[in-house]
Amino acid sequence: MELSTFAKTNTAARLRAAASRGALSHALIFSGSGDLAAAARYAAAALECTGADKPCLACVHCRKVLADIHPDVITVRDDEHAELGVEVIRGVRTDAFIRPNEGACKVYIFPDCTRLNEKGQNVLLKTVEEGPPYAAFLFCAENPSVLLPTIRSRCVECKLPPAEAVGADDERVRTLLRLIAEGHEAERAAFLLRLEVEKVPREELSALFEGVRVILADALCALCGVPPAAPRDAQALRALLDSRLTRAQLLGTIELLETYRKHCDYNVGVGPLLGGLAVELEENL
Numbered sequence: 285m286e287l288s289t290f291a292k293t294n295t296a297a298r299l300r301a302a303a304s305r306g307a308l309s310h311a312l313i314f315s316g317s318g319d320l321a322a323a324a325r326y327a328a329a330a331l332e333c334t335g336a337d338k339p340c341l342a343c344v345h346c347r348k349v350l351a352d353i354h355p356d357v358i359t360v361r362d363d364e365h366a367e368l369g370v371e372v373i374r375g376v377r378t379d380a381f382i383r384p385n386e387g388a389c390k391v392y393i394f395p396d397c398t399r400l401n402e403k404g405q406n407v408l409l410k411t412v413e414e415g416p417p418y419a420a421f422l423f424c425a426e427n428p429s430v431l432l433p434t435i436r437s438r439c440v441e442c443k444l445p446p447a448e449a450v451g452a453d454d455e456r457v458r459t460l461l462r463l464i465a466e467g468h469e470a471e472r473a474a475f476l477l478r479l480e481v482e483k484v485p486r487e488e489l490s491a492l493f494e495g496v497r498v499i500l501a502d503a504l505c506a507l508c509g510v511p512p513a514a515p516r517d518a519q520a521l522r523a524l525l526d527s528r529l530t531r532a533q534l535l536g537t538i539e540l541l542e543t544y545r546k547h548c549d550y551n552v553g554v555g556p557l558l559g560g561l562a563v564e565l566e567e568n569l
């Protein structure tokens with residue numbers, strides 16, 4: 285999967301949300317049957333990114349991670365052996381204590397943890413547990429039980445669903461954007477109500493709010509004379525700029541979506557959440 289395709293998935297939205305508020309764990313396990321390598325690279329970019337929305341996929345750090353030439357993002361390989369040799373892992377352990385060259389983090393990607401045997405994991409454990417704060421470890425393991433419980437307990441697991449659908453989310457993002465731009469109050473409320481009726485899970489709502497928010501942010505930048513170098517959705521951006529939304533309305537809506545996205549992290553009911561958003565959007569637009 286292309287990274288630009290992965291960037292549209294729910295998992296990517298969750299990683300982006302965590303990274304942008306500085307809460308992305310430095311020890312992650314990517315499991316499940318989705319594209320684990322793409323997820324790990326995306327997370328590495330998020331850790332190194334100097335943009336506001338992490339990863340922006342446009343700053344020099346993101347571009348280097350994408351091109352696999354970032355000096356501080358290391359894919360741990362051992363082409364000589366079927367399993368990662370213990371001397372390779374010891375090398376990682378030593379290297380982790382050398383400060384990053386140019387990035388904020390030293391990121392070690394283990395692209396296939398079936399090749400990381402028990403001995404290697406034990407060598408690595410202490411560094412994962414109490415390594416320097418800038419060291420990050422990204423483990424790709426379709427089945428996370430290949431990792432020792434001691435390693436797993438130190439990591440946040442990010443399970444990727446099979447061939448994550450990107451189409452449906454995009455459609456929702458475009459619909460909500462259109463309803464915000466066109467100012468149809470009743471239609472907007474009906475759309476939000478439908479999400480409740482369809483029992484859309486909070487994670488998907490979070491991804492929807494975030495998807496809409498970043499495009500509104502692009503529009504606000506453009507209105508302020510700083511058009512984004514790489515707009516997330518050029519067509520949607522144009523429609524927003526053609527609408528009569530003011531800077532204040534855009535800013536208000538961006539803040540609302542951020543607030544409601546945060547609510548999604550807590551155990552609030554989807555009904556009150558969507559109802560509250562509908563009312564607040566109406567007041568703001």
Ligand SMILES: [Zn+2]
Nearest residue numbers: 333340343346
């Ligand atoms: Zn970036």
